[in-house]
Amino acid sequence: MITIAKNYLSIQEKVSAFEAKYARDPGSVKLIAVSKGRSSEEIELAFNLGQRDFAENYLQEFLDKREALKNFPMEWHFIGRIQSNKTREIAENFAWVESVDREKIASRLNEQRPKILPKLNVCIEVNISRDPNKTGVFEEEVLRLASVISGFENLKFRGLMTILHESKNAEMQRADFQKMKKIFEQVKNKGFEVDTLSMGMSGDFEEAIAAGSTQIRIGQAIFGKRPALHSPVL
Numbered sequence: 001m002i003t004i005a006k007n008y009l010s011i012q013e014k015v016s017a018f019e020a021k022y023a024r025d026p027g028s029v030k031l032i033a034v035s036k037g038r039s040s041e042e043i044e045l046a047f048n049l050g051q052r053d054f055a056e057n058y059l060q061e062f063l064d065k066r067e068a069l070k071n072f073p074m075e076w077h078f079i080g081r082i083q084s085n086k087t088r089e090i091a092e093n094f095a096w097v098e099s100v101d102r103e104k105i106a107s108r109l110n111e112q113r114p115k116i117l118p119k120l121n122v123c124i125e126v127n128i129s130r131d132p133n134k135t136g137v138f139e140e141e142v143l144r145l146a147s148v149i150s151g152f153e154n155l156k157f158r159g160l161m162t163i164l165h166e167s168k169n170a171e172m173q174r175a176d177f178q179k180m181k182k183i184f185e186q187v188k189n190k191g192f193e194v195d196t197l198s199m200g201m202s203g204d205f206e207e208a209i210a211a212g213s214t215q216i217r218i219g220q221a222i223f224g225k226r227p228a229l230h231s232p233v234l
């Protein structure tokens with residue numbers, strides 16, 4: 001538990017240091033705590049350290065923990081693979097969905113977002129490494145999906161998200177992150193009002209911040225090595 005506090009402070013210091021090192025504005029990189037595989041007690045601890053944005057990959061695991069955390073004003077981000085039969089509960093329980101990669105999912109989230117809630121913040125997940133086994137759209141599909149999402153009244157298109165290969169070296173990571181930054185600028189230049197470039201995890205957030213990330217998603221560097229997750233199926 002003390003480790004989480006130490007890790008958390010250390011990440012915050014590193015983010016500030018990298019902002020300075022890469023001439024980014026202070027506070028321009030938002031830290032999202034990825035809490036998949038973590039208990040509600042661990043999440044509460046991070047909350048008590050001041051963390052407000054948390055991300056989860058598996059709907060059922062989230063719903064199980066959410067009950068214990070329902071009185072905490074956290075902002076929840078969904079970052080996992082989305083099955084179409086899970087969209088209603090995602091639309092009802094999250095403030096952000098960062099892993100949208102097809103029109104059908106965007107359309108269902110729009111229909112199922114309760115009108116009494118603020119618009120659902122949405123990012124398009126980009127498969128920047130063009131790995132056929134990974135989720136996300138290829139870069140040439142981004143603008144079309146951006147138009148579709150922007151046309152939905154219950155969604156707010158916020159930007160792009162990506163996950164890199166773990167195996168890549170820092171130089172290759174930086175090249176992929178720079179490609180993402182370029183696509184993000186193209187999206188802006190087309191008139192989309194986006195502010196979120198979600199990239200960088202425990203192993204690669206320095207390169208992501210160097211390339212212009214506005215939001216890093218950190219799990220293990222805050223909570224420690226992740227215990228083996230239960231079934232990867234939702």
Ligand SMILES: *Cc1c(COP(=O)(O)O)cnc(C)c1O
Binds near residue numbers: 034057163201203220
């Ligand atoms: C698990 C996960 C993370 C966090 O990874 P760590 O290596 O624990 O920092 C970030 N983004 C996504 C989409 C993830 O699935």
